[in-house]
Structures are given as C-alpha cells and as structure tokens.
Amino acid sequence: MTCRDFEARADGYAEGRLSPREAAAFEAHLDRCAVCAAALERAAEPPRGLAALPRAIEPASDLWPAIHGRLALVRERPGRLAVPRWGLAAAALLLIALSSGVTAVLLRPAPRAVSARLDVSALEAQYAAVSEDLTGALEKVRSRLQPETIATIERNLRIIDTALDETRRALAKDPGNPALGQMVVAAWRQKVDLLRRATTLGAES
Amino acid sequence: MTELVRRAQAGDSDAFAALYRAHVGKVHALCLRLAGDAHDAADLTQDVFVRAWESLASFRGESGLGTWLHRLAVNAFLGTRRASTRREQRVFPVADPGVLERGGETVVPGLSMDLEQAIAALPKGARTVFVLHDIEGYQHEEIGRMTGIASGTSKAQLFRARRLLREALAR
Secondary structure (H helix, E strand, C coil): CCCHHHHHHHHHHHHCCCCHHHHHHHHHHHHHCCHHHHHHHCCCCCCHHHHHHCCCCCCCCCHHHHHHHHHHHCCCCCCCCCCHHHHHHHHHHHHHHHHHHHHHHHHHCCHHHHHHCHHHHHHHHHHHHHHHHHHHHHHHHHHCCCCCEEEEEEEHHHHHHHHHHHHHHHHHHHCCHHHHHHHHHHHHHHHHHHHHHHHHHHHHC | CCHHHHHHHHCCHHHHHHHHHHHHHHHHHHHHHHCCCCCHHHHHHHHHHHHHHHHHCCCCCCCCCHHHHHHHHHHHHHHCCCHHHCCHHHCCCCCCCCCHHCCCCCCCCHHHHHHHHHHHHCCHHHHHHHHHHHHCCCCCHHHHEEEECCCHHHHHHHHHHHHHHHHHCCC
C-alpha cells in the first residue's frame, strides 16, 4: 500500500468499511511509515473532556460481600499455598471421586412415576451441597486453567444459574406443576455436571 | 509499603477489606471503561480483587498498590475478554449515572457523561486501545505487547476510536 492509498482509505478504516484484507494492509502500513503515522495522529486529536473524566467510579452495588465469599474459598493466606500443587490436584480428584458416588445417584434419571412426585426441596439441598464442594475444589485448581477456559466455564455457570432462578420463581408461583420441578432438577444436574468436568480439567492440567 | 498491605499479606482479610474500599473506585472505573458494560465491569472488578488477594505476597511495593491493581485489572480484562456480547445493553455503562458526578473530580456538566457513553459504544478493539492509550497513558508498543496486536494496529485502532468519538459527540 502506498502513502496515497493509505490516505484514501483512512475514512473507510475509521468507519469500518474496509474489507479485512484492506484493513490489515492499512494497519501494516502504519507499522513501517512514520510519516503516515504522524499524519494520522494529527488527523484525529483526543476528544475534549478526557481530563475531566472521573478517576474513580464506585460500583452500583457493594461488591465486597461477593469478593469476601470468594476469598473464603481460596482459604489459604494470600500468595501462599498450604499444600503443594500436586496435593491440590490430588485433593480435587479425591473430591470428584467421592462426589461422583453422590452425584451418580442424583444424576440418575428418575422413572416417570417417581419424577411426577419429585421432592424438589430435598433434591435441591443435596445438589447444593455437592455443588458447593465442587465449587471449592474448582477454586483450588482454577490457576491451572487458561483464562479463556475459566471465562467459558463462568459464562455457562451464569446461564445455568439464571435458568435455575427463573424456573425456581415459576415453581414458587405454580408449586404443583411437576414439569417445573423436573426443570429445576435438570438445571441442578447440568450445573453439577459442568462443575465436575471443569474441576477434572483443572486437576489434570 | 503500608501497614495495611503488610497485614493483608499476612492473611488479614479486614486489612484487605480496607484496601478494597480505598481502591475499588479507581479499579472499577478502569474495568467499566474497558468492558463498556456495568455487569461485566462488576464481575471483572471482583476478579481483580480475588487475584490481588491470591498474589499479594508477590507485591514488593516498588510501585504503588494502585498501579499494581491497575495492571492486574488490564491483564484480567485482556485474559477474559468478557465484554463482547452485551453491546445491546450499553444504553449507559453505569447503573446509576449519578456516580459520575460523585466522582470527586471536576466534571464538565453533560460533556463527561456523553463522552463516557460514546466510549462505551466504541467497537471492542478500538475501545480497548483508546482506554489504554488516551486514558491510562500506555504507549502503542506496550499496548501491542499486552494485547498481542502490532503497533500499527494499535495506532490504527486509536485513530478509529478518536474519529468515532468525534462523530458521536458532534451529534
């Protein structure tokens, strides 16, 4: 790309009208042409008012309780691991093995006749206990996972939690509806399964 | 290094709570501008302080704690890239717009809120470079190293961001 081509494409780049190939050529030209880089800098000054932007913006709600809860999951003193890394992995795998026995029972599909009279509250309590244990185990091996993997896991957990909350609210309004009870249990099943897979992944990394 | 930092390094969560209170506004402002979304910014801010707790022993005090937390926030944002799917919710990046006026700094009435909105509406790549370069003061070479893009790409994205902001603010 020549400097003249570069100049002709500047507006198109700013407005996102260039093809990916043209945009890449535009960016590459800037890497090697100081004249065009300087011209581009002059062509677009920083907006007025930047210096007046507040340096601090408090969150809309207090984040400390949630952070404090997560610190409790870390448990060890900051920056220090109470057990060696292989120990964490071994502990996580042991918990997965132990919880698998419980979750195998919980995850087993219920026969139709039984599922019609699910004791949702009792099942929720059991799933919640398993989920809490696995969340703690996942937190211990979290540093072994790639940031993208953690982001994916957390995004999926948020989706499941949202579904769980919505279904639970619907069940509260219509407590006799067996389909809603089954949906609540199905959401828990998904959550425990995801946590178990994620913890296994972290422990084996 | 302050006494609070030493106590937090020794595992005192009350001391860490005090550090959180002192720094959360600045960390959250950075997260909000990088993410362009209030929900993602709250998640990111939480992650930054949990990571800070986990790695506080490695903080030697060569830079200020605020600078160290800022770097953690930038790294957390670049690592997680959570901001991509919520453009439709960016009506305003702050749940309570009044917090901008309560920021404690001189605010040009109207202008600052328009600018915040315009920054939040930028395409992700352009917004990241703009916030890091024009607000946080990083150089293009440093942005390139942190984000994995070429220096020329960083310059081009900054140009795009400034042009889009100028157009948005002229409307």
